Amino acid sequence: MNILNELIKATLETVYMTFFSGFLSVIFGIPLGIILYLTSISQLKISKVIYRIFDVIINIFRSIPFIILIVLVIPLTKLIVGTIIGPKSAIVSLTIAAIPFMARLSESTFKSLPKEMIDTAHTLGMNNFEFIAKILIPETLPKIVANITLLLINLVTYTAIAGAVGAGGLGAMAINYGYQRFRLDILMYDLIILILITQIIQFVGMKIEKIIDIK
Amino acid sequence: MLEVKNLNLTYDGKNYVLKDISFKLEKGEILGIIGLSGAGKSSLLKALNLLEKPQGEILFNNIDLTQLSRKELRKFRKKIGVAFQHYNLLSRKTVFENISLPLILNKENEIEKKVSNVIKKVGLEHRKNAFPAHLSGGEKQRVSIARAIVSNPDILFLDEPTSALDPKTTEKILELILKINQDMKISTIIVTHEMDVIKRICDKILYLKNGKVHYFGEVYRFFSEFEKELNEEFYRDINYNYGKLKLKNGKIIKVIFYGESVGKPVLNKISKKYDITFNILYGKIEDLKNAPFGKLILEIEGEKTNEFINDLKEHVYALEVLRL
Ligand SMILES: Nc1ncnc2c1ncn2[C@@H]1O[C@H](COP(=O)(O)OP(=O)(O)O)[C@@H](O)[C@H]1O
Numbered sequence: 001m002n003i004l005n006e007l008i009k010a011t012l013e014t015v016y017m018t019f020f021s022g023f024l025s026v027i028f029g030i031p032l033g034i035i036l037y038l039t040s041i042s043q044l045k046i047s048k049v050i051y052r053i054f055d056v057i058i059n060i061f062r063s064i065p066f067i068i069l070i071v072l073v074i075p076l077t078k079l080i081v082g083t084i085i086g087p088k089s090a091i092v093s094l095t096i097a098a099i100p101f102m103a104r105l106s107e108s109t110f111k112s113l114p115k116e117m118i119d120t121a122h123t124l125g126m127n128n129f130e131f132i133a134k135i136l137i138p139e140t141l142p143k144i145v146a147n148i149t150l151l152l153i154n155l156v157t158y159t160a161i162a163g164a165v166g167a168g169g170l171g172a173m174a175i176n177y178g179y180q181r182f183r184l185d186i187l188m189y190d191l192i193i194l195i196l197i198t199q200i201i202q203f204v205g206m207k208i209e210k211i212i213d214i215k
Numbered sequence: 216m217l218e219v220k221n222l223n224l225t226y227d228g229k230n231y232v233l234k235d236i237s238f239k240l241e242k243g244e245i246l247g248i249i250g251l252s253g254a255g256k257s258s259l260l261k262a263l264n265l266l267e268k269p270q271g272e273i274l275f276n277n278i279d280l281t282q283l284s285r286k287e288l289r290k291f292r293k294k295i296g297v298a299f300q301h302y303n304l305l306s307r308k309t310v311f312e313n314i315s316l317p318l319i320l321n322k323e324n325e326i327e328k329k330v331s332n333v334i335k336k337v338g339l340e341h342r343k344n345a346f347p348a349h350l351s352g353g354e355k356q357r358v359s360i361a362r363a364i365v366s367n368p369d370i371l372f373l374d375e376p377t378s379a380l381d382p383k384t385t386e387k388i389l390e391l392i393l394k395i396n397q398d399m400k401i402s403t404i405i406v407t408h409e410m411d412v413i414k415r416i417c418d419k420i421l422y423l424k425n426g427k428v429h430y431f432g433e434v435y436r437f438f439s440e441f442e443k444e445l446n447e448e449f450y451r452d453i454n455y456n457y458g459k460l461k462l463k464n465g466k467i468i469k470v471i472f473y474g475e476s477v478g479k480p481v482l483n484k485i486s487k488k489y490d491i492t493f494n495i496l497y498g499k500i501e502d503l504k505n506a507p508f509g510k511l512i513l514e515i516e517g518e519k520t521n522e523f524i525n526d527l528k529e530h531v532y533a534l535e536v537l538r539l
């Protein structure tokens with residue numbers, strides 16, 4: 001019974017970490033992706049400079065292994081959350097790792113928009129904001145949903161890594177019981193729940209994608 | 216209404232894809248831009264739209280578009296309608312919403328009414344709530360044209376509007392373009408690589424070759440003067456060297472009819488007058504937009520062939536002796 005309660009609590013923690021950091025990464029990552037995209041297609045000198053700056057920063061963050069990133073952001077985590085233990089603290093490092101990922105994914109999705117659509121926006125006299133709201137986002141929406149699905153699934157596995165260093169959740173439980181106390185049964189339950197979460201995210205994501213894609 | 220002077224365009228700063236292009240378009244005229252793939256047709260259209268920044272002058276009602284600031288240009292675009300080769304419709308918006316887009320962007324009023332009118336004009340009443348993915352190619356082209364004309368532009372640009380369509384649908388779209396041109400007195404520039412499009416609806420033609428204007432002027436003159444080159448470049452298969460034909464000993468002439476002379480029995484009359492017998496080797500009559508255009512290749516025999524030729528010359532648009 002005790003174990004069951006612990007499993008439920010760990011599951012909720014994993015779900016909480018995944019979706020909270022997922023939400024933040026979308027909120028910051030997609031606009032960053034838009035900035036990358038717009039500056040990359042612009043002919044202006046200033047745009048090229050801005051693009052290079054963001055490009056380098058994102059590359060740096062993406063090349064840091066997650067486990068090292070967790071350690072590096074400890075001061076920031078302490079500042080924001082007050083502690084470095086628990087699901088809330090893990091959200092800081094998860095989000096910092098996921099934003100650049102989301103930004104790159106969005107950038108490459110936006111780049112798949114045919115160049116003629118940009119011409120169309122110009123000939124219709126659209127400004128940047130109108131272009132983003134009426135063409136860029138709507139035309140790539142199904143792909144954006146697919147990107148978010150992928151992001152969340154990646155975050156599930158990242159929460160397990162964070163779990164190893166005190167974030168809680170299913171990852172922490174797997175290590176506590178499975179690795180340190182040789183309770184392989186609990187390790188299996190853990191694994192099954194992780195697989196289920198991933199499957200559900202994938203299933204729902206694909207469903208939404210299908211509904212909004214007009215074919 | 217539109218005058219282009221010494222337009223040059225380069226994408227990389229070195230190689231010019233448009234060289235010294237000049238032409239003029241009067242109000243209500245349809246100009247066809249023709250050329251082989253890679254000749255620079257789309258580039259010219261982009262330059263005229265200021266989607267690429269060209270050197271030279273583009274005078275639109277005496278305002279040089281190349282000198283406008285970005286903001287001024289954005290306002291000016293209302294007067295220019297563009298229908299793209301690949302339609303470029305918004306996939307998540309219905310036919311009605313797609314067509315209303317320019318009006319919404321311009322913050323116009325009575326949008327519903329204006330859009331309904333245009334939908335009727337292009338014959339899409341029954342499809343107005345459909346999404347682009349559910350339309351046929353011809354229907355998409357109609358939506359694209361409707362979107363281009365809904366804000367009552369002074370000039371309409373069409374890039375290869377029929378290239379992806381079957382002949383029957385092409386015919387319908389050409390009819391639509393003609394109708395719009397006549398109803399709205401809208402000047403139109405149409406880019407194409409199909410000779411038939413030029414023949415059917417254009418008043419003037421601009422023939423692009425390697426980024427240069429190879430010909431600019433009336434359509435009928437183009438077809439008579441550039442015939443040989445056209446045959447070689449656009450329809451290689453029907454090109455034939457009639458001068459080499461091994462016939463008895465007759466002379467071979469080529470006669471071009473244009474306008475009135477097509478409908479008259481000149482050939483018959485004049486051949487009787489000089490007692491000439493003729494043998495038709497090739498013949499074709501086509502409808503150009505303003506008048507029919509005919510071409511005959513004849514073998515002629517008789518005593519007075521020279522007199523016959525001189526007389527016939529007076530009554531037809533052009534005559535050329537292919538073999539004496
Ligand atoms: N965006 C571009 N950048 C560089 N070169 C281009 C670009 N667009 C077209 N070109 C080149 O310009 C020439 C004319 O192309 P285009 O205007 O598309 O011809 P057309 O429409 O007549 O087929 C071609 O040699 C093509 O490779």
Ligand SMILES: [Mg+2]
Pocket residue numbers: 256257258
């Ligand atoms: Mg082209």
